[in-house]
Amino acid sequence: xxxxxxxxxxxxxxxxxxxxxxxxxxxxxxxxxxxxxxxxxxxxxxxxxxxxxxxxxxxxxxxxxxxxxxxxxxxxxxxxx
Numbered sequence: 001x002x003x004x005x006x007x008x009x010x011x012x013x014x015x016x017x018x019x020x021x022x023x024x025x026x027x028x029x030x031x032x033x034x035x036x037x038x039x040x041x042x043x044x045x046x047x048x049x050x051x052x053x054x055x056x057x058x059x060x061x062x063x064x065x066x067x068x069x070x071x072x073x074x075x076x077x078x079x080x081x
Contacts, residue, residue: 008081023054046079 020038026032035052037043044058 017053018056018059020052020054023059 003034018026020034021032023034027034034043038045038052038054043054043062045052047053
């Protein structure tokens with residue numbers, strides 16, 4: 001089967017996106033806990049149809065929240081100078 005849009009180039013360079021079951025397995029927790037983190041806005045997610053997806057960047061921010069606050073406080077300190 002040939003692709004009709006052969007000339008179309010895709011710029012996406014393999015971004016990692018996780019489903020809720022994949023994240024639960026990766027974090028060794030339940031799917032319910034992943035859904036709770038999403039609903040509490042602790043874990044940034046987006047929907048594809050009726051299912052949530054979480055980017056690798058969002059997962060890293062969730063796992064290292066102090067890293068983000070340190071970066072923002074550094075930016076605040078430089079802005080005050």
